[in-house]
Amino acid sequence: MGKNNRIPLVSVCCMTYNHDKFISQCLDGIIQQKGNFSIEILIHDDASSDHTRQIIEFYRDKYPDIIKPLYQEINQYSRGVNIWNTYMFPLVKGEYIAICDGDDYWIDQYKLEKQITFLQKYADYNLVYTNKIVINELGTRVIRNHPKYLSGNLFVNLLSGGNPITTSTVCIRTHDAFEIMDIVNSIPFRTVMGDLQLWLALAIKGKFKYLAFKSTVYRLSSISLSHSLSVNREIRFSKHEYFIKKYFADIFQVNIDKKILERTYYKNTIRRLFSFRKEIFLSYVFKSVKKDPFLIFDIKIITLVGVKLLKSIL
Numbered sequence: 001m002g003k004n005n006r007i008p009l010v011s012v013c014c015m016t017y018n019h020d021k022f023i024s025q026c027l028d029g030i031i032q033q034k035g036n037f038s039i040e041i042l043i044h045d046d047a048s049s050d051h052t053r054q055i056i057e058f059y060r061d062k063y064p065d066i067i068k069p070l071y072q073e074i075n076q077y078s079r080g081v082n083i084w085n086t087y088m089f090p091l092v093k094g095e096y097i098a099i100c101d102g103d104d105y106w107i108d109q110y111k112l113e114k115q116i117t118f119l120q121k122y123a124d125y126n127l128v129y130t131n132k133i134v135i136n137e138l139g140t141r142v143i144r145n146h147p148k149y150l151s152g153n154l155f156v157n158l159l160s161g162g163n164p165i166t167t168s169t170v171c172i173r174t175h176d177a178f179e180i181m182d183i184v185n186s187i188p189f190r191t192v193m194g195d196l197q198l199w200l201a202l203a204i205k206g207k208f209k210y211l212a213f214k215s216t217v218y219r220l221s222s223i224s225l226s227h228s229l230s231v232n233r234e235i236r237f238s239k240h241e242y243f244i245k246k247y248f249a250d251i252f253q254v255n256i257d258k259k260i261l262e263r264t265y266y267k268n269t270i271r272r273l274f275s276f277r278k279e280i281f282l283s284y285v286f287k288s289v290k291k292d293p294f295l296i297f298d299i300k301i302i303t304l305v306g307v308k309l310l311k312s313i314l
Helices: 023-031 052-062 083-091 111-121 155-160 174-179 181-185 196-205 228-251 258-275 278-291 293-297 299-313
Strands: 010-016 039-045 067-071 096-099 125-135 171-173 207-219
Touching: 010 023, 010 083, 023 039, 023 052, 039 052, 039 083, 052 067, 067 083, 083 181, 096 111, 096 174, 111 125, 111 171, 111 207, 125 196, 155 196, 155 228, 155 258, 171 174, 174 181, 174 196, 181 196, 196 207, 196 228, 228 258, 228 278, 258 278, 258 293, 258 299, 278 293, 278 299, 293 299
Parallel strands: 010 039, 010 096, 039 067, 125 207
Antiparallel strands: 096 171, 125 171
């Protein structure tokens, strides 16, 4: 990776909040990228109350041409501010944008080179993403049910199915990101949760490519998988996705049955709750089937229930 003594080719955007246990690993994974290109690392620290800021300052002193922090004195996420639109994207200088959240980290030193090479070769693709490894806060690998990885024109797939894209694996062109901001900003409700709206807006304008290698370690939240707050968070996340999908289907006049969107909401929530305790998972499955009896014939749900029951026996 070249030193950033010129306009960077890649702007790596990193959002962090109380990640002092993880931010060093995140930054090391970015800095260790190999390739004949320069980067900048834009770090937005959302008023962390731990030692995250001090660690970022250590890295800025060590890599002053690369590390470019932005510190908040008051937490912006809790105030409903869209941090990407308001703070991150306006600072981007690179031709490409990659994202790595502060509690995730990259494990492939050629991640950026592989993704940039693809985008340079294929102009009709505007987003590249990869596989990942999932761990918990203790660093233990976690097996989670995940939507099928897909390539091509994915707009309808994103509306009617799950979201296969993990944010910290993504690389996009900067001009594509700026072109969709009007679409994203037109959404008439709060969208600080997740990045599905970005992927949907990008999918309208171009194709996505899944590169089949594991570039990233994605860290699950520290909230216990048996904690009611965590369950409610997963359900809220799915509801948020439902409203985002309905909005995009309406404004772009996609002929998709509302019942399909509702069924997708139930299926995605069931998938998200698969890692939780058997009682929590099965309780939500039964509630969902009661609201939409056709779910009982879904082979993926049948498989998840079977696996969960089998694990409880073994």
